[in-house]
Amino acid sequence: MPRSIWSGAISFGLVTIPIDVVPATEDHSVRFHQYHLEDMGRVRVRKFCEIEDREIPQDEIGKGYEIAKDQVVAVLDEELRELPLPTARAIEIAAFVPAESIDPLRIGEGYYLQASGTVATKPYALLRKALERSSRVAVAKFAWHGRERLGLLRVRDDAIVLHAMRWPDEIRDPRELAPQEVALSDDEIAEAEHLIGRMTRDSLEGPDFVDHYTEALEQVIEAKREGHAPPEAPEPEAGTGAVLDLMTALRDSVAQAKASRGEEAEAEVHELPKKSAAARTASGETTKKAPAKKTAAKKTAKDTKKETTAKKTAARKTARRPRSA
Known part of the structure; x- marks a missing residue:
């Protein structure tokens, strides 16, 4: 478990819960140092005092606020920890608010709040259970790193999580960035919804949610360590070069989403617009139906001929019969 980065308490109403703040995330990025490329000597940043012109150790360095060019006020870490707040x-x-009422843009880094000592166990569990049952999140205020901040408390599994929040004036107004109004058809919106449905996942697990950049970077480092040439980037897939309209692009995207999940492409049936009588005549559809009428006429003629022949045969048989005495 990582070490605590802050100790204090959660306070709501008259309830106080002693807690330790522990980082909830880890950074697995590959780290680089700066080197002099001619001899691979390490390049370091040294801290010098402008007045004494000498390097200063870390224990002699502190914070200061410049009131004027010739006036600086020193502020000690102990004084910051004991602010009258x-x-x-x-x-x-x-306050407690619905989670969906918080703009995600305002939510920052996450930290686990760990109950500090036996005395904190019951009120910690009480707050966690109350948050779960109420389907609410808590909005709090706290002072870290030289300023007072807003925070959001929520439940993750059996732990309470604190997210640092940005103040409203820290969020830029997006209206100046919004694109101009465009006309969208209902079919285009429906096809986009269809694509969203095909790309919906129950969880963010699988090869699509892996840090491939770090994997590729590690392969480059390993190849250079062994004296090999770094692996080459794969050639991008050649496109068709055709300019697709929005609906075609959406339908192709839906088909691609189906293929990525191993689903068979479904035959899409689109109702064709009905043609007018004039249009059918112009396209030759009326003429094509004529043979069917002729066939029917031929059948009728044959049937009539058969009936006439049958009557004549019957008449001859009757004439040949002997008359009774």
Whole structure:
């Protein structure tokens, strides 16, 4: 378990829960240092005092606020920890709100809140269970890293998670970036919804959600370590070069989504528009139906001929019979 980065308490109403704040995420990025490429000597950043013109060790370095060019006020870490604020040592819950009411843009890094000591176990479990049953998240205030912040508390499995939040004035207005209004047909929107349905997943698991960049970077490093040439990038798939309209692109995307899941492409049946009588005549459909009428006429003529022949045969038989005495 990673070490605690902050200790304090959760406070809501008259309830206080001692907690330790533990990072909830890990960074697996490949890290580089700076080197002098001619001799591979390590390049380091040294901290010098402008007045004494000498390198300063870390234990002599602190924070200062420049009021004027010739006036700097030193501020100690201890003074920051003891700020006259209720949120300096506590995560103070201000309200409970529906989770969907929080704009995701305002949500930042996540941290696990660990119950600190036996005394914190019951109130910690109480807050966790209450959040679960209410389907709410808590919005709190706390002071970290030189400023007061907003935070969001939610439940993940059996732990309470704290997300740092941005203040409303830290979110830029997107209206100046929005594209101009365009006309969209109902068919285009329906096809886009169809594509969304085909691409919907129950979880973010599988090869599509793996950090392939880090894997490729590790292969480059391993190849160079062994004295081999780095692996070459695969050639991009050649496109058709045809300019597709939006509906065609959407339908092709749906077919591609089906293929990626191993589904067989379904034959799409589209109702053709009905043609007018004039259009049918112009296209030759009326003429094509004429043979059927002729066939029917021929059948009728044959049937009539058969009936006439049958009557004549019957008449001859009757004439040949002997008359009774």
